[in-house]
Amino acid sequence: MKKEFIVLMSVIIAIFGLPIFAEADNVEDELAIISYSEIYDNYPVLKGMFARGTSDVPENITAGQNIFQIQTFGWSADENDFSGPTAEIMFEAAEDFDGTGGWGTNIRFWTTNVGETEIDERMRIEPNGYVGIGTRGPATELEVSSQAEKPVRLDVTTYNNSNLGSVITGRRARSSNGVPSAVQEGDKLFSLAGQGHGEDEWGARAAASSIVFVATENFTNTAKGTAILFGTIPNGTTVRNESMLIDHNGNVGIGTTTPQSTLQVNGYVQLALTDGGPPPAEDCDDPSEYGRMKVDATNELLYICVASGWMPIDRNAGRDTGKDFNGDGTPDVLVRNRVSGEWYLYLMHSNGVSILKGVSMPFTKNLDWEFADIVDFDHDGTPDVMVRNKVSGEWYLYLMHEYGYLVKKGVSMPFTHNQDWQLLTD
Numbered sequence: 275m276k277k278e279f280i281v282l283m284s285v286i287i288a289i290f291g292l293p294i295f296a297e298a299d300n301v302e303d304e305l306a307i308i309s310y311s312e313i314y315d316n317y318p319v320l321k322g323m324f325a326r327g328t329s330d331v332p333e334n335i336t337a338g339q340n341i342f343q344i345q346t347f348g349w350s351a352d353e354n355d356f357s358g359p360t361a362e363i364m365f366e367a368a369e370d371f372d373g374t375g376g377w378g379t380n381i382r383f384w385t386t387n388v389g390e391t392e393i394d395e396r397m398r399i400e401p402n403g404y405v406g407i408g409t410r411g412p413a414t415e416l417e418v419s420s421q422a423e424k425p426v427r428l429d430v431t432t433y434n435n436s437n438l439g440s441v442i443t444g445r446r447a448r449s450s451n452g453v454p455s456a457v458q459e460g461d462k463l464f465s466l467a468g469q470g471h472g473e474d475e476w477g478a479r480a481a482a483s484s485i486v487f488v489a490t491e492n493f494t495n496t497a498k499g500t501a502i503l504f505g506t507i508p509n510g511t512t513v514r515n516e517s518m519l520i521d522h523n524g525n526v527g528i529g530t531t532t533p534q535s536t537l538q539v540n541g542y543v544q545l546a547l548t549d550g551g552p553p554p555a556e557d558c559d560d561p562s563e564y565g566r567m568k569v570d571a572t573n574e575l576l577y578i579c580v581a582s583g584w585m586p587i588d589r590n591a592g593r594d595t596g597k598d599f600n601g602d603g604t605p606d607v608l609v610r611n612r613v614s615g616e617w618y619l620y621l622m623h624s625n626g627v628s629i630l631k632g633v634s635m636p637f638t639k640n641l642d643w644e645f646a647d648i649v650d651f652d653h654d655g656t657p658d659v660m661v662r663n664k665v666s667g668e669w670y671l672y673l674m675h676e677y678g679y680l681v682k683k684g685v686s687m688p689f690t691h692n693q694d695w696q697l698l699t700d
Contacts, residue, residue: 307319307320321342322341322342322343322365323341323342324339324340324341324342326339334370334371334372334373335367335370335371336367336370336371336372337367337368337369337370338366338367339366339367340364340365340366340367341365341366341367341379342364342365343362343363343364343365344362344363345358345359345361345362346358346359346360346361346362347359347360348360357391358393359384359393360385360386360393361384361385361386361393362382362383362384362393363381363382363383363384364381364382364383364384365379365380365381366379366380366381366382367379368380368400368401369401378401379401380398380399380400380401381398381399382395382397382398383395383396383397383398384396395410396408398410398412400412403415404416404417405417406418406419407419408420408421408426430442443464444463444464444465444487445463445464446461446462446463446464446489448461456492456493456494457489457492457493458489458492458493459489459490459491459492460488460489461488461489462486462487462488462489463487463488463489463500464486464487465484465485465486465487466484466485467479467482467483467484467485468482468483468484469481469482469483477512478512480514481507481512481513481514482507482514483505483506483507483514484503484504484505484514485502485503485504485505486502486503486505487500487501487502487503488500488501488502488503490521490522491522499522500522501519501520501521501522502519502520503516503518503519503531504516504517504518504519505517516531517529519531519533521533524536525537525538526538527539527540528540528541529541545567545568545569545576546568546569547568547569547570547571548568548569548570548577549572550570550572550573551570551573552570552577552584552586553566553568553577553584555583555584557579558579558580558583558584559583561581563579564579564580564581565578565579566578566579567579570586574655575587597648597657598657599619599621599656599657599674600621600630600656601655601656601676602624603624604622604623604624604626605622606619606620606621606622607619607620607622608620608635608645608648608659610645612641614639615638615639615640615641615643616634616639617634617635617636617637617639618632618633618634618635619632619633619634619635620632621633635681636681637659637661637672637681638661638670642663642664642665642666643661643662643663643664643670644661644662644663644664645659645661646660646661646662646669646697647659647660647697648660651671651673652673654676655676656674656675656676657674658671658672658673658674659671659672659674660672660687660697662697664693666691667690667691667692667693668686668691669686669687669689670684670685670686670687671684671685671686671687672684673685
């Protein structure tokens with residue numbers, strides 16, 4: 275059975291008193307409000323009008339007063355009656371309609387959860403247009419809140435047969451929505467932020483970690499450069515730091531917002547460590563892996579993946595250890611007595627003029643053996659001493675201990691004895 279209220283031009287049907295009930299068996303009940311008009315602005319309107327007092331002496335409504343409600347009730351077998359309301363839309367005054375202010379109103383939406391019988395507010399639209407879902411006091415244009423022991427989730431789902439997925443876009447223009455104008459360099463286009471509640475307040479919105487999309491030039495139809503800025507808050511503060519930036523060229527800056535290279539780091543970079551040897555060969559056998567790096571802290575080597583495999587770089591490679599026998603950064607002095615053949619090492623202080631220690635060195639005293647060179651042959655950071663016999667042409671190497679004044683090992687070197695061949699030094 276369909277109940278129709280037909281409203282023609284300039285005809286108003288006003289119903290006063292108790293609600294109207296329309297009942298019928300085995301049919302769908304409907305309430306239709308129909309208007310016929312050739313005028314565009316004439317359309318059906320369902321109005322809920324309310325005044326305090328009486329019809330003869332109406333009074334203004336006050337803040338919190340329900341102006342109009344739409345409710346649903348459902349028949350309940352255990353109640354043997356219509357139960358409810360099970361859902362509701364409520365139009366409520368947000369201020370006193372006393373002529374001193376305005377007609378502020380909000381709209382509240384109520385539902386009943388599955389398995390429950392108590393109706394609860396789920397969403398409201400505030401007088402300023404702010405929408406709250408799960409909250410009765412939205413602080414922004416849209417605020418979603420949950421009182422349950424679970425996080426608030428937002429799913430954006432796309433079903434199609436193309437390679438296109440869901441998109442969340444934040445758009446920005448200057449001026450107004452009626453006459454938008456181009457954004458300017460430095461304008462923030464869109465932000466994602468995470469903020470936590472303190473002891474008794476949320477605090478300033480700037481006190482939040484964030485990802486911010488920023489214009490890096492004045493926009494035109496053909497130029498729209500942007501950067502992405504990542505901000506974090508250090509422990510013990512409420513001030514956000516600009517921790518990382520991806521600029522308009524794709525350069526990444528960590529600890530700097532003006533990267534001049536593909537990656538610029540203002541701070542330390544720590545690489546993964548190997549266990550006393552080169553990384554696995556299978557980790558450097560494809561062009562896509564070239565440029566990888568690992569550190570062998572045990573042997574003090576840096577490994578870089580190149581076309582030929584892992585290339586080790588010694589920390590002493592290319593470093594002139596000079597005569598710094600004890601590795602303190604200051605050259606030391608090795609002397610020899612031309613009569614007795616004795617050797618003596620002076621370990622120098624960092625000031626360069628004081629002696630830390632003098633040590634008699636256990637090298638050969640045979641004057642036929644002469645000094646040839648000081649080089650860190652075994653890459654342990656300590657210079658080694660090579661001597662040559664001026665008569666036989668033999669070569670001998672003293673590999674020095676890290677202390678600088680102890681011999682780790684003496685080795686006869688298989689170089690030519692022909693005296694016409696001389697050692698080339700830097």
